[in-house]
Amino acid sequence: MIDKLEFFIALAKERHFGRAAIELGVTQPTLSAAIKQLEDQLGVMLVQRGSRFQGLTPEGQRVLEWARRIVGDARTMRAEMNAARRGLAGHVRIAAIPTALAMMPELTTPFRKKHPEVTFSIISRTSLEVLSLLENFEIDIGITYIDNEPLGHVAAVPLYSERYQLITAAENRYSDRETVTWAEVAELPLCLLTPDMQNRRIINQHLEEVGATVSPTLESNSMIVLFSHIRTGKWASIMPLNLAEVLGFSEPIRAIPIVEPDASHLVGVVAVKREPHTPLVSALLYEARLVAERYAQKQ
Structure with missing residues (x-):
């Protein structure tokens, strides 16, 4: 079922069967069949269908919340087992508001010194896009304002x-x-x-x-x-x-x-609010607190 829930999350994000199939690397019939099987398993309609994608049903919106939680927990479990077997390693995806990009080395450089098997990709996005990417599991952490506009259900560490x-x-x-x-x-x-x-x-x-x-x-x-x-x-x-x-x-x-x-205005690190976080995210949040302490000492 985890695979089908991941398909459903991708469809909800793209709001288009064809684009979601491309994003997932599968054919559109494969995606459609997986969504139909998920509906049969759950006994409810998840997607409003017509000649094209017309949105999620009320039941689909509720299942989407559960899907994000279940898929997030499954990924966290796999990441924790990998870390227990190989140590902290992997790839970290970060989205940051443009004004915070210049400070990124203060977070990534000491982190990679401690964990040399970790690699990074960093992209520039608006604050709203940062939160959307987090919600859809497309990034691991974000750097954004945390005191000016609503953040939603995230864990935040002021920087x-x-x-x-x-x-x-x-x-x-x-x-x-x-x-x-x-x-x-x-x-x-x-x-x-x-x-x-x-x-x-x-x-x-x-x-x-x-x-x-x-x-x-x-x-x-x-x-x-x-x-x-x-x-x-x-x-x-x-x-x-x-x-x-x-x-x-x-x-x-x-x-x-x-x-x-x-x-x-306060800028900080944001991550999906869950316990436990993946080992990589937990280590990054810890490093963010150290960065915040260094900033505080400068003031």
Whole structure:
């Protein structure tokens, strides 16, 4: 039944039999047959059928919750037995919001030193995508904001507080200041992350708090794109303090704290809320707590 539940989870995620079959590496008739067998075993209809996928039935929504729990437990059991036999090894999949990507080596480098048989893949995603990927078992942990928007049913380990700075070229407006206000920042030609990014929603929120709005002259989902435009001297941006420190801004680029308000938001590691976690996830959450302690000592 575990295989059929995994098929059902994939179908619920893709909402299309053909795409789900491709994702699973099986034929569409094989997937359809597995779903039908699962319905027969459970005695309920799980999928609303027509000429195409039309969604899950109410019973299907409930079975999906159970499927995620059962499949997650089965994978955790297999991972724990593998770790008992071979030691901690395997591949870790991480999704992080763009502003947190620069700090990833602080987590991955000491972790791999302790566990050299572990490999990583790291992708950049929005905060909502991070949570969706976790829910569908497509990643092992996520790095995202944990105090600004609802997280749902996850375990969270706070890492650091994100504070904001105006990043601008020397000789530009306000570049000689020790601090600058949110209202003043709104007057500048800004390049910012796209509106689907929670960082952008946070920036919009703080501008609205001081009665200001912003119409950026450039938007991107890449921090590298933003930084490359700042270097031209024609744009400014708003970036977290920790990101500015990692990128090592120096002349002719200045990083100026933004005040009134002096805002901060908590970034942390999130994982599916379950006990026990897989050995890899448990070890990563432990490492995240050590990273958080190092950040706290810097403050």
